[in-house]
Amino acid sequence: MREKHKPLEENNYWPGYVDALVNVVLNMLFMVGIMAVGLVSLNVEALGNFKLARQAQQLYQINEENMLLAALGTFIAAIPEIPKPVPASTPVTPALAPPAPVVIRPEPPKEEPAKPPTALRVGRQRAAPVLVDEKQQLSERMQWGDQASIGVLEFEPFAFRVSGAQISQIRQLVAQTNAGRWSLAIAVDGNETTTRESFWRLSQIRQQLLLTGVPQEAITLRTVNILPPSTGSSRRVFIAHLRYS
Known part of the structure; x- marks a missing residue:
């Protein structure tokens, strides 16, 4: 099976x-x-x-x-300029060259120079209270007084060079003033970057003043910390002209 x-x-x-x-x-x-x-x-x-x-x-x-x-x-x-030597003048004998009679002429009356503009504006228009507050604080810190003619030169946000319009206004401002001291001041908020940018703008305006014939010893630059800082304060340069007392 x-x-x-x-x-x-x-x-x-x-x-x-x-x-x-x-x-x-x-x-x-x-x-x-x-x-x-x-x-x-x-x-x-x-x-x-x-x-x-x-x-x-x-x-x-x-x-x-x-x-x-x-x-x-x-x-x-x-850097001060080296003075040129002055050649010694040859003494003149009185017998050979008698002194000329001195004629006193009346000086013509001096014309009163036109008062410089109170504000130089280039760029965006800012509110008047902001400028008044900055002007008051800078005047107190710099001791400008009430007799100083103060102008405001404003830059664009990322502009560091003086424009053609600003150069013409600086020349116009210098032409309308007599000899005196020039004080350039700008308000900053304490930030290192804005302080450097502000000093660069101050140097540019100082160079333009030197080109117009202003003596270098008559120009002062200064950045001033203000509280509270306003928007765009590091772009507004205050140019103060103070007459010699």
Whole structure:
């Protein structure tokens, strides 16, 4: 009697293995896609921040060079000129050259110079109370007094050089005044960067005054900390003309 062999039941695990492997691969691809999008976004943001930082560094270097040039120009302008030797005059014998009679002529009456403008405005118009407050504080600190003729020269936010309109107004102001002292002052908020920019603007105006013939010893520069600081105070230069007493 032959024995009946039962068919062997074999477990087929390949379909389940392939299904699990496909799910793992799909999940990995999804995670790789998310990581790629995140890395691209971070790279774009990092490049933007790097460009901004580089631009800020270049602007700072430009400001440093401008301040160095301004200090060098101020130092060169402060060097006194060497007086030229005066040739000795030959004495003249009274018998050969008798002194000429002295004729006293009356001096013509001096015309009273026109009063300089009280405000020189170039750029944006500011509120009057802000200018009055700054003028009062600067007058008290600089001891200008009520007799000083004070003008205001205003710069644009990122302008450090004197424009053509400002040069013409400075020349007009000097032409309308007699000899005296010139005091250039600007109000700052204590920030180091704004103080350097303010000194650069003061040096530019001082150079224009020297070009118009004002003696260098008659010009003073000063930055004054005021409280509370107003918006744009570091761009308004107060030019005070004080007559010699």
